[in-house]
Amino acid sequence: MTTEKKQIALFDITDAPDPRDKFGEIDLHSYDHYIVAISGGKDSVCCLLHLLENGVPRSKIELWHHRVDGGKDEPRVWDWPVTDAYLEALARAFELPLYYSWKVNGITGEMMRRNELTKPTCFEVPGGHTVTTGGNRGQESTRRMFPAISPDMSKRFCSSYTKIDVGSKALTGQTRFCNKRTLFITGERAEESANRSKYLRFEPHRSDRREGRLARHVDAWRPVLDWSEADIWACMKRWGVQPHPAYILGYSRCSCAYCIFGSANNFATLREIDAQGFHQMAAIEDELGHTMKHGASLHQVADAGKPYAAATPERVALAMGTTYDQPIIVSPDQWELPAGAYGVNDGPQ
Numbered sequence: 021m022t023t024e025k026k027q028i029a030l031f032d033i034t035d036a037p038d039p040r041d042k043f044g045e046i047d048l049h050s051y052d053h054y055i056v057a058i059s060g061g062k063d064s065v066c067c068l069l070h071l072l073e074n075g076v077p078r079s080k081i082e083l084w085h086h087r088v089d090g091g092k093d094e095p096r097v098w099d100w101p102v103t104d105a106y107l108e109a110l111a112r113a114f115e116l117p118l119y120y121s122w123k124v125n126g127i128t129g130e131m132m133r134r135n136e137l138t139k140p141t142c143f144e145v146p147g148g149h150t151v152t153t154g155g156n157r158g159q160e161s162t163r164r165m166f167p168a169i170s171p172d173m174s175k176r177f178c179s180s181y182t183k184i185d186v187g188s189k190a191l192t193g194q195t196r197f198c199n200k201r202t203l204f205i206t207g208e209r210a211e212e213s214a215n216r217s218k219y220l221r222f223e224p225h226r227s228d229r230r231e232g233r234l235a236r237h238v239d240a241w242r243p244v245l246d247w248s249e250a251d252i253w254a255c256m257k258r259w260g261v262q263p264h265p266a267y268i269l270g271y272s273r274c275s276c277a278y279c280i281f282g283s284a285n286n287f288a289t290l291r292e293i294d295a296q297g298f299h300q301m302a303a304i305e306d307e308l309g310h311t312m313k314h315g316a317s318l319h320q321v322a323d324a325g326k327p328y329a330a331a332t333p334e335r336v337a338l339a340m341g342t343t344y345d346q347p348i349i350v351s352p353d354q355w356e357l358p359a360g361a362y363g364v365n366d367g368p369q
């Protein structure tokens with residue numbers, strides 16, 4: 021009988037931890053609260069679906085949407101009008117609570133600051149109440165400019181002030197997260213940009229104080245960080261979840277309609293389907309004497325693009341309306357890939 025000798029590997033790289041994970045892989049079922057930061061975009065929707073596919077109980081999941089235009093009673097400037105209705109339909113379909121949070125006056129308020137403090141933050145809490153916090157400390161300062169098109173969050177203040185900071189304040193402002201373990205889930209994907217490819221998949225959230233007096237344990241998890249766009253659409257199809265109407269119009273990304281990273285085709289389409297909103301944004305450029313895009317006005321950017329052929333009147337009416345009155349979940353056989361799938365990847369970096 022021959023004895024087969026096997027070389028013992030010095031180390032097995034398949035056992036090596038992902039260097040981007042600080043603590044190795046997550047113990048997914050160890051949390052009391054699972055908060056999905058949901059924009060309505062496909063990646064954040066897939067974060068929710070991934071939790072459900074992994075058996076996280078719905079009773080522990082909540083959806084948080086940071087409104088970029090401030091509260092519901094404030095004018096719409098940046099967002100898709102249908103986003104709230106789309107998210108409310110999604111939350112109803114999965115029987116999950118949806119909480120809104122926002123900075124008063126949204127991105128526009130921060131952008132128009134003139135010798136002022138930054139505005140307060142508001143967030144909805146269980147029981148139907150809204151908490152308002154901040155806005156009375158710090159330094160008076162002036163911006164009078166659009167957020168910079170930059171991965172640097174201190175310059176790209178739209179994301180940092182109206183999303184990241186708002187989410188943190190909503191976590192630190194609720195005692196229900198003290199002495200508890202909370203998982204805060206966001207949908208960044210490495211494929212989207214060089215900057216995002218450097219993100220960690222799992223790390224303590226900036227609001228974490230697990231060693232502190234309040235024992236608030238909060239981890240940040242980016243479960244779709246390594247997913248391809250094909251993985252995302254396959255997940256949406258598996259669940260039959262209809263994508264946000266922006267994708268059906270031909271947009272490859274969905275967050276703010278007037279995202280500062282938008283392409284010429286994005287803006288050419290908006291000028292055609294949302295003349296009032298487009299002129300409102302162009303008038304802000306005139307008022308500030310500062311353009312959203314470097315060296316070109318919004319009209320010049322739109323002139324260089326072409327409206328999406330998929331933006332038919334019926335689809336435009338859905339995206340530009342404030343109701344979502346069609347089934348948000350269909351059978352996977354009926355589910356169709358939207359026109360915006362696999363398009364030019366314009367969006368946050």
Ligand code: SF4
Pocket residue numbers: 088167178179183275276278279280281367368369
């Ligand atoms: S989607 Fe674009 S404009 Fe909106 S917050 Fe993010 S980076 Fe800013």
